[in-house]
Amino acid sequence: ILNVEQSPQSLHVQEGDSTNFTCSFPSSNFYALHWYRWETAKSPEALFVMTLNGDEKKKGRISATLNTKEGYSYLYIKGSQPEDSATYLCAFCGTGNQFYFGTGTSLTVIP
Amino acid sequence: IAGITQAPTSQILAAGRRMTLRCTQDMRHNAMYWYRQDLGLGLRLIHYSNTAGTTGKGEVPDGYSVSRANTDDFPLTLASAVPSQTSVYFCASSALGGTEAFFGQGTRLTVV
Numbered sequence: 001i002l003n004v005e006q007s008p009q010s011l012h013v014q015e016g017d018s019t020n021f022t023c024s025f026p027s028s029n030f031y032a033l034h035w036y037r038w039e040t041a042k043s044p045e046a047l048f049v050m051t052l053n054g055d056e057k058k059k060g061r062i063s064a065t066l067n068t069k070e071g072y073s074y075l076y077i078k079g080s081q082p083e084d085s086a087t088y089l090c091a092f093c094g095t096g097n098q099f100y101f102g103t104g105t106s107l108t109v110i111p
Numbered sequence: 112i113a114g115i116t117q118a119p120t121s122q123i124l125a126a127g128r129r130m131t132l133r134c135t136q137d138m139r140h141n142a143m144y145w146y147r148q149d150l151g152l153g154l155r156l157i158h159y160s161n162t163a164g165t166t167g168k169g170e171v172p173d174g175y176s177v178s179r180a181n182t183d184d185f186p187l188t189l190a191s192a193v194p195s196q197t198s199v200y201f202c203a204s205s206a207l208g209g210t211e212a213f214f215g216q217g218t219r220l221t222v223v
Contacts, residue, residue: 031208034209042216043214043216043217044154044212044214045214046211046212049209049211051209089153096167097161097205097207097208098144098156098159098169099156099203099205100156100170101153101154102153103151103152103153104153
């Protein structure tokens, strides 16, 4: 069983705070690392797909970095807003093209 | 654009009964996946298929079977449902090469 771990499990921040989450994954047989945003009663939607060591991706106030050699990725949210409240999932994609998900970080932004 | 569609949306099933969850995509993606979502355990991969005619086992395949007769459809069958299979099931698809996965809306299954 492939081990993809996310921390923290949950997070409560005040509106305007910046925050970050961690995803750790196996450094062998790596193909891609994905971040998804999952709102309650909806389906997960992709935020970022990263494939190269050192990759940095940005979308608005959200950004992500990737270190494939040590097997971790960070997701950053700058100036959190209530609409950022969701569960953030990372997924490891190995060379077999299967996606293995972490258990997610549940973010609540308090107005 | 429909994307990926699952049916039914929800189902209550008696233990021991057979059930097939349907999944259809119109994006011509080669790869399709079935996940189950359980509290505290996130999304766990049940079965996957990288192309029509081939399937593979994921993390939790026991009690489930799949088939991939064509590119668009990837049904998941519970041959004899048990209460531990109560869960929300998500189907997903992607192009090959580690590209993003697109998810269906989920099927909430309760086995009683």
